[in-house]
Amino acid sequence: MLALLWIELNKIFRRPRTYIAFGAMAAIVWLIQLALYFDGQAYVDLLLSNLSGSFEFSDLFKTQLLNGYLICFVILNTLLIQMPLLVALVAGDSIAGEASQGTLRFQLTRPISRAQLIFVKFAASVVYVLCLLLWLALLALLGSVLLFGVNDLVVLRSTGIEQMQMDDVFWRYLAAFGFAAIALTTVAALSLLLSVLSENPIGPIIATMSVVLVFTILSEMNIPIYDTTVKPWLFTTHMVAWKGFFYVQADAEGATVRGSVENLPAVLRSAGILLGYIALFLWTSIYLFRRKDILT
Amino acid sequence: MKKFLLAFTLLMGVVAQAQTPEELVRSIKSKLDRVSNYSATGKMKTNVIFLKAPIAKVQVYFRKPDQLRILNEKGISFIPKGSMNMDLSQLFIDPAGFDLLDLGNDKKTGWRIIKLLPRDPVSDVVLSTIYVDAAAGLIRRSSTTTRENGTFELEMSYGTYAEYGLADKVIFSFNSQEYKLPKGITFDYDDGSGKKSTSTGKPTKGRVEIYYSNYQINKGVPDSVFR
Numbered sequence: 001m002l003a004l005l006w007i008e009l010n011k012i013f014r015r016p017r018t019y020i021a022f023g024a025m026a027a028i029v030w031l032i033q034l035a036l037y038f039d040g041q042a043y044v045d046l047l048l049s050n051l052s053g054s055f056e057f058s059d060l061f062k063t064q065l066l067n068g069y070l071i072c073f074v075i076l077n078t079l080l081i082q083m084p085l086l087v088a089l090v091a092g093d094s095i096a097g098e099a100s101q102g103t104l105r106f107q108l109t110r111p112i113s114r115a116q117l118i119f120v121k122f123a124a125s126v127v128y129v130l131c132l133l134l135w136l137a138l139l140a141l142l143g144s145v146l147l148f149g150v151n152d153l154v155v156l157r158s159t160g161i162e163q164m165q166m167d168d169v170f171w172r173y174l175a176a177f178g179f180a181a182i183a184l185t186t187v188a189a190l191s192l193l194l195s196v197l198s199e200n201p202i203g204p205i206i207a208t209m210s211v212v213l214v215f216t217i218l219s220e221m222n223i224p225i226y227d228t229t230v231k232p233w234l235f236t237t238h239m240v241a242w243k244g245f246f247y248v249q250a251d252a253e254g255a256t257v258r259g260s261v262e263n264l265p266a267v268l269r270s271a272g273i274l275l276g277y278i279a280l281f282l283w284t285s286i287y288l289f290r291r292k293d294i295l296t
Numbered sequence: 297m298k299k300f301l302l303a304f305t306l307l308m309g310v311v312a313q314a315q316t317p318e319e320l321v322r323s324i325k326s327k328l329d330r331v332s333n334y335s336a337t338g339k340m341k342t343n344v345i346f347l348k349a350p351i352a353k354v355q356v357y358f359r360k361p362d363q364l365r366i367l368n369e370k371g372i373s374f375i376p377k378g379s380m381n382m383d384l385s386q387l388f389i390d391p392a393g394f395d396l397l398d399l400g401n402d403k404k405t406g407w408r409i410i411k412l413l414p415r416d417p418v419s420d421v422v423l424s425t426i427y428v429d430a431a432a433g434l435i436r437r438s439s440t441t442t443r444e445n446g447t448f449e450l451e452m453s454y455g456t457y458a459e460y461g462l463a464d465k466v467i468f469s470f471n472s473q474e475y476k477l478p479k480g481i482t483f484d485y486d487d488g489s490g491k492k493s494t495s496t497g498k499p500t501k502g503r504v505e506i507y508y509s510n511y512q513i514n515k516g517v518p519d520s521v522f523r
Contacts, residue, residue, distance in 0.1 A: 053473030054344070054502060055374045064372050077483055152350075152371040158479045163349040165371055222479070231486075243485040250348040255341055258350065266487035 001120060004112065008124035012090055018128070021086035022135055025079065029139040032075050033147055040066040047156060068145035069153040069169050073246065075140040080180055080242065084187040084212045086132065091125040091191035092204035095289070099199045105294045115286045118192070122282060125188040133177055133184070141173055155246045162248050168258050176242040179271060183239035186274045187212060189281035190235075196289045212236060235277045241270035315430060317396040317410045323433045327461040328385040333359040334462065336511045340366070342374055344502035346475040349374060356506065357521045358383055365521050366506075376470045376504055378445045384426075384435055384452075384461070393419075402427060407436050420444055434458060446471035457511050465507050472502035 012018050036043055044062045051057075095118075098104040107117065153169045155162040164172070187208065194204035215236035218226060231237050244267035249260035261267060315323070340354045352373045357365045364383050366375050393416060399409035405427070412424040420442050427437035438450045448470050452463035 050475055050477060051374075051473075054377060054470075054475075056377050056379065058375075060367075061372065061375075081483075154372065156477055156482055157484050158477050158482045160346040160475070161348065163347070163372065163374075165350050168350075220479075220483070237486070240483065240485045241487070243483075244487060247485070247487075248348055253341060254343040254345070254348060256348050256350040263487045270487075 001116065004116070004120045005123050005127075008094075008120055009127055012124055012128055018090060021089060021132060024086065025083075025132070025136055026139055028079060028082075029075055029136070029143065032078065033071060033144060036066065036071055036074075037147060051161075064151045065154055066148060067151035067153075067166075068141070068148040069150055069166070069173075071144035071148055072141045072173065073153065073155060075144070076136075076176065076180075076242070079136065079140070080183070080240070081216065083132065083136075083180075083184055084239075085209050087125070087129055087184050087187045088191045088205050088208035088212075090128050091188040092195050092208050093201040094121040094125060094192055095195040096198040096204050097195075097201040099294075100201060108294060114289050118196075118282070118286050118289050122189065122192055122285075125192060126185050129184045129188055130181060133181055137173075137177055153246070155243075157247070162246060163256060164246070164248055165256070165258065171259075172245040175245045179242040179245070179267070182271055182274050182278075183242065186235050186239070186277045186281070189278045189285070193281045193285045193288075196285045196292065233273075235274060238270035238273050241267050244270070317398045317408075320408060320410065320428055320430060320433075321396060324428065324435060324461065327433055327459070331358075331360075331385070331460050331462065331513055333357075333515075333517045334511050334513045335515070335517055336462075336508045337369075338509060339507045340368075340373060341505040341507075342376075342502075343504070344374075344472050345500050346472075347374060347502075354506070356508070357517045359517050359522065360385070363522050367521070376468065376472075376502060378442065378448050378470055379468065379504075381440055381448045382450065382466055382468050382506075384438065384450070394424075399425075405436070432458065434461060457508075457513070460511075460513055462511055462513070463508065465505065468504045468506070470502050470504075472500055 041059075041062055044066050048055075048057055048062075048065075095104065098107060108114065112120075150166050150169075152166050153164045153172075155164075190211065191204055191208040194207045195201070198204050198207075215234045219231055219234050219237040219240075244263060245261055247262035249257040249262050251257060334357075336356045338354050338356055340352045342349045342352075350371070352371060353369045354373060355367045355369055357363075357367070362380060364380050366373065366379060394412040394414055397411040397413065399411060401407065402409055407427040408430045410426050410428060412426065414421050414423075422441045422443055424438060424440045426435050428434070429436050432454070434452070434454055436452055439447060440449075441447045448468065450469075451467040453465040454462075455464035457464070
């Protein structure tokens with residue numbers, strides 16, 4: 001199995017298009033960092049415009065607010081919505097790509113079961129997801145911290161502000177990246193499932209993008225009838241639960257409770273639902289692939 | 297002995313009551329005038345309905361006539377608008393600029409209530425009310441209404457530095473404006489709990505408490521602090 005996984009990883013990382021995702025991410029992260037490095041004050045002014053009636057903000061405050069932790073949070077907000085599309089580029093290609101090149105039948109002549117092949121393809125996609133996230137962590141977290149330094153993290157929500165002390169932030173990023181790995185693995189599993197159904201890689205890639213896009217729009221829309229019926233079951237609703245690690249508990253007087261998460265059970269529930277989706281997509285992929293006529 | 301103490305207390309009360317508001321304000325001002333600058337370490341607790349902030353270690357700097365700066369030693373602190381009013385010497389820069397109105401003693405605390413009405417018709421301060429512990433010559437509570445920034449209230453507890461009129465604990469209440477950002481900007485995570493936000497979206501009272509622990513009085517404060 002490990003040898004097979006190694007072969008799959010070789011296939012993925014020898015393809016030049018694999019690196020499109022890494023390049024695109026680097027471009028987005030650097031563009032955001034560059035913009036905030038030179039014009040961060042304007043961005044901070046925009047963020048704080050709603051608060052200027054209650055608080056006074058010195059230049060020092062604004063500089064401290066615009067620190068590496070905040071920049072990383074802004075980047076994750078932007079990128080973790082787009083990253084599923086980059087994951088689909090590789091996972092959607094895994095079976096359908098082989099089918100279109102005519103190498104799938106040849107692969108199955110080797111002494112491995114179809115379920116094993118699906119597992120290996122899935123594992124390779126997971127490794128790819130982890131590499132993407134590691135790359136993102138290096139660029140967005142480490143890069144921003146080196147460029148902007150660290151300070152307390154202030155997260156703006158629609159109805160409130162969360163402030164965390166700087167030494168209470170790093171573990172939250174570790175947890176958030178861990179959660180993002182589960183979220184993106186869900187997309188990889190969906191893409192793999194669609195890949196099993198197709199003979200051409202373009203189909204599953206576009207289908208994954210469409211599903212993620214439609215579900216994300218549904219998740220973000222505030223339509224009461226969907227709020228309790230549809231939204232709780234869309235995997236895209238739970239993919240943003242990484243933000244839960246940046247929502248903190250407060251005591252009776254409004255002071256942040258160090259090391260706390262406002263609603264940890266909800267975040268864990270979201271992780272559980274995503275893991276359930278991964279299992280469902282993977283099981284369905286194996287079920288369908290076992291019954292599939294491999295003609296190419 | 298007990299009788300003597302009782303008589304002494306009553307006498308002090310009578311003497312205090314006998315002071316005119318002008319005399320009281322003068323005695324407070326002379327106490328505050330002994331401080332031309334100070335720095336102090338403190339613990340700051342912010343309580344605003346839409347803000348969750350950690351308790352911060354702060355350094356407070358003051359320099360006459362009207363410079364006050366609160367700096368977080370290791371992080372960020374949201375400083376309320378009008379925090380300058382945390383220092384009462386502000387009020388007494390020019391006591392002649394106010395008409396004083398004696399409202400007698402507060403029934404519960406016995407503190408003298410004096411209203412300060414600015415003579416300048418375009419002054420930012422519309423009205424100030426101070427509650428004075430006449431026996432100790434200290435302001436215990438104040439309420440200041442401004443044209444631009446609403447009403448500020450101060451409550452002070454004194455200890456070691458009472459002789460300088462500097463409080464050990466200050467509670468500063470202020471008007472906080474409504475806060476709301478569109479969800480399209482924040483992309484909030486809805487945890488499905490259906491829990492309503494504590495924020496009403498309307499102006500409410502915010503509160504900042506500072507517990508001072510170590511004053512450095514008249515030792516100088518560098519210009520760089522106020523830049």
